[in-house]
Amino acid sequence: MQIFKLFKRDSWVRPFLKKYRRSLILALFLGFMTYFCAAALMFNSGYLISRAAALPENILIIYVPIVLTRAFGIGRPVFRYAERLTSHNWVLRLTSRLRLKLYQTLEQDAVFFKSHHQTGDVLGLLSNDIDHLENLYLRTVFPTITAWSLYVFIIIGLGWFSWWFGLAMLLLFAIIIFVFPLWSLLANAARQEQQKVLKNQLYTELTDNVLGVSDWIFSQRTKEYLTAHLANEQHLAYVRQTLQKFDHRRDFLVQVVFGLLTVVLLGWTSFRFPGSHGGAANWIAAFVLAIFPLVDAFAPLSQAAEETNIYQDSLQRLNQLTLTESGQPPMDQTIPALKGPLTLEVQQLDYQYPATAQKALAGLSLTIKSGERLAILGRSGSGKTTLAHLLRGDLKPTAGQVALNGVATWQLNPEISQYIGVLHQSPYLFHTTLSNNLRLANEQATDQQLWNALERVGLKQLVAKLPAGLATEVDEAGLRFSGGERHRLALARILLQNVPIVILDEPTVSLDPITEQELIETINQQLAGKTLIWITHHLQGLSLMDQVVFIEDGRLQMSGSPQELAIHNQHYQKLLAIDRGI
């Protein structure tokens, strides 16, 4: 079966099985004991009252069964409680590992994450795949292995009395343990596949449209969308209904087999244990009554098997993720800390995105000395942001080199964040308190330092006015704050991070010119002495830069100090005029 094949190549679940093996075995053992005690209780009770009905001369004769009855009666709930705790704990530990692994897998590709994954997809992965794997264990693996061990025990036990009857029971039980589960698995594979596909589609589609909700409202097409969505939903409901119907019919048939088992057992015991008012006949009730508690152990197996179809896909998807996502392999050799003034050297840099025809950057050379303030200008799409990724070493040059004091930056990852900070276009605020958000940059920062940083970016007043101050919770994606405020908070983070080189990747786009100018001045004051690489398409504040370079279509077009350009360069003059407005 495919699930077993998948499991063989799996790199998501198997490694963790070894990690927590002892509690795994314990959980399985406890599961076995639960059902053993349940069956033994009825077996023993059946014998007890039959024996008692045979009117023994002395009550001591039934003393042992009486004690055993109580022991099994207490044993069952105790084992069951312990089993559930052990198995849940085991599974949740596995879940933590899986989440961690999912995060780490995606982290390799963090900077380009958004263009590769739709947030809805990841949500789907999270809540479906990992939860499914949780259930795979709780609902399928544990019960199945427990039932199998019971099966072996029962067959050996009955075989000891009579080998041919053992063989008959082996076959009858096999119907419940193997035939029905296999049938469920095969008969429903296609339907379940369809159910899964529909569900994933619904997730992706709903997330997309919830994000674009204002357009639906304005276009007054919400009814239309809701109708379409509910139609899809209904399609899913129909598939689910078919599955449910199948399950109910199958469950009925499983019960029929149990009925048959009871009758066969009754027949066999009446031959095997003949007697009159007692004697061997005391065992009849024991054997027949013991069958009922076993229904609980065996009946759910088919449903459990059927569900593996769902898990199979999750397992596959997670495993594929590992293969496609592995970006740069982590560097094994540690690079010694860079010392002294840091110079960024760009030499004949070419970069071409995979599967594109054109070079995003071509033949670019630049030297950025320590403490220099460089502006990189160009329209969107000209390759400025690509250059920023290359400077920080998030991309590896196709040809040429970007080196920090002679070490290629792409080899410096992740240590690069000690040298280069980035304030980028869409800084993210996490759904936690403001102070937590700021402390991401510097975990040791005191409240005083946080307030300082806020003051430097001009947010002190605003935060002080918030009801909970620094402890204010930031809403999803920081929507409580305006675009400008979000950028300023991110700048405060950069200030706290305290790195020698800062790349400003169009950070001030959403600020109004006055604040922008003030902020640029702040940046210049606060980051004085540090290397600034300012990627922009606005002209605001360029006068503060030492050097301006223009990039167009991936090539360096012009460069010079802002003063030189304003006097000699026509294009620059024209842009200045537009920027002035009226």
Next chain:
Amino acid sequence: MIDKKLLTFPRIRLVLVLLLGLAGLQAASILGQACFLAKAITDLWAGQALSEQWQWIGFFVLCYLLRHLILWRKEDLLDSYSRQQAQRLRQELLSKVFEQGPSLIQGQGTGNVTTMALEGIDQVEKYLRLILAKSTTMMVVPWLILAVIWYLDWRSGVFLLIIYPLIVIFMIVLGYAAQAKADRQYHTYQLLSNHFVDSLRGIDTLKYLGLSQRYARSIFKTSERFRRATMSTLKVAILSTFALDFFTTLSIAVVAVLLGIRLVDGTILLFPALTILTLSPDYFLPIRDFSNDYHATLDGKNALTAINQILAVKTTEITKVSLPAWNDQSQLTISQLDFAYPQQSKSLQQLNFQAIGFQKIGIIGLSGSGKSTLINLLGGFLKPQSAQIKIAGQELASFAQPDWQRQLIYIPQNPYIFRASLRDNIAFYQPQATTAQVEQAVKVVGLERLVAQLPAGLDTQIGEGARALSGGQAQRIALARAFLDQSRKILLFDEPTAHLDIETEVELKERMLPLMTDHLVFFATHRLHWMQEMDWILVIDQGKIVEQGTLAQLQQQHGAFVQLSRSLRSV
């Protein structure tokens, strides 16, 4: 036993009556099954031949089959009922979400909303199915069984009756403890769900801060915290199951022992004793089933509460006012408009202004001055605390009017691009537009180069996760939407070019201006050069209109506008 919230569900009473009837039948078949089996075993024990027992065995099999047939029928009934109810709830939830719009979604989190609409409602469906089945069985089956046991042997009957309230008391006490814990766990679960997605969303920021690798520990720690929270809930939640399990199994053991002792005395015979022993697990089965699924139903119950909370968000009843289509004579007067965000100091105070015909109104101010808030009010996403709004002679309380919104096109700083084809994105407001019309829109807004680059032209999938577009391109798509729908005569722009480079801005401006003619335009920006194109300018500072007039007037007055533009230009 059954949540009061459920009793408000349509047709619930009919379903309950049906289920109770089926439970009665089920009890009868359980009784028959036990009696006939006990009879056969007793006779065999007494030394009779198997061949004489066929009739009893036959009756046993009949009862047994009947019992499971009833179960089958019941499941089908429950499935279809809970499915219908889930569909109804989902429809209500999504209608609410799409009616309330961004404010609701922002508060709940996109992940939460989608999870609630899909997983949450599935959990409610399951909850409904379980709770109805289990509670109706519990109301009927044990009592009929007890009656028969009482008839066979009143002493066992008394014992079983007394033990039952004990079990229930334990269950309730422990159930409350579990409930309190589960409520907390639900919150943790939401936090965790958001925490993980939140971390994935901000993963690039984490990387830039050099934290992304270390942050993995936080993911793990949060998850482990979740595990501990779940385990401590489970310890309590299944403690009630344990107590129940313990009492029921021990009761069966006690019944067996008592019967055994009295059999030795000869005060009872094997047949009633065996029947009682066979029936006692079935006596406890319903309550065990009920509690087994108890913590599974908690999820559904919690989800239902969360969904009800959203459904309870008040829709301020809008008295719909029918408004004529905006034309060159129409008039809009806003006076004494006040607005404040809940729990925030930002607000708009005492706005007064007028718009006539196809005026172009510039709204200029620094960021945070209240420009966007004003645009959101005009779009009807926010409702003023108080205002006198008059459109074409009609008084309105807010702009959340279908007849008003129908005439609007809203172009924000970052227009949302759906994960759909370029064509569908462009034709979003006019889905029935022809290819020729879409192509013309493409030409008007200058998207030809993009269309030529895309592998499947207009039919290429764009949007998040598909093909990412630049800010300028997204803006052009929004403009194309506006161009396609010429029936919408009111354009709301919220800083549409603030994040674009100057060169793109200039190009876009050339495309935008022709689209603005014959439209009422509200244009919020801080870019001065747009003011040359405006017929009327509102200067906003700290939530107030500090000055308004034509550009020429404002330049003459040497007031707030001149000050603003001077400071904008001084840099």
